[in-house]
Amino acid sequence: MAGGLLIPLAWPTLTGYLVMTVVIALAFGCFESVDTALITQVLPRSSSYAQDIGVLDIASIAPQILAPAVSGALVVGTGSYARAVSHRCGLHPAGRTQRAARTRGPLTK
Numbered sequence: 302m303a304g305g306l307l308i309p310l311a312w313p314t315l316t317g318y319l320v321m322t323v324v325i326a327l328a329f330g331c332f333e334s335v336d337t338a339l340i341t342q343v344l345p346r347s348s349s350y351a352q353d354i355g356v357l358d359i360a361s362i363a364p365q366i367l368a369p370a371v372s373g374a375l376v377v378g379t380g381s382y383a384r385a386v387s388h389r390c391g392l393h394p395a396g397r398t399q400r401a402a403r404t405r406g407p408l409t410k
Contacts, residue, residue, distance in 0.1 A: 302328040 305324035309317050337354070344353045 302332070 302325050305321050305328060308321040308324065311317070312320065340354065340357060341350060344350055346353075
């Protein structure tokens with residue numbers, strides 16, 4: 302997959318991007334199939350494979366479902382995408398001040 306990310310650097314066109322997408326998708330598909338096969342080898346009971354794999358699937362999909370809603374709320378709350386990202390990463394001066402206040406504790410001046 303990492304090699305696929307280098308394709309747009311060598312071939313910075315729409316075609317290069319599409320080739321990168323295909324390479325990464327194929328690599329990720331191979332990874333997921335091997336990962337699922339390995340998971341079935343370490344599950345505790347063979348009678349509940351479907352249930353256990355369903356729980357693992359929900360755990361891997363839940364962040365993808367929640368992230369757009371959380372990021373949308375951050376963008377709406379801060380008024381812009383740049384401010385939402387800089388606040389979250391601690392790059393904005395107000396974000397640094399708030400983070401420093403939280404790490405010092407309420408009794409420290």
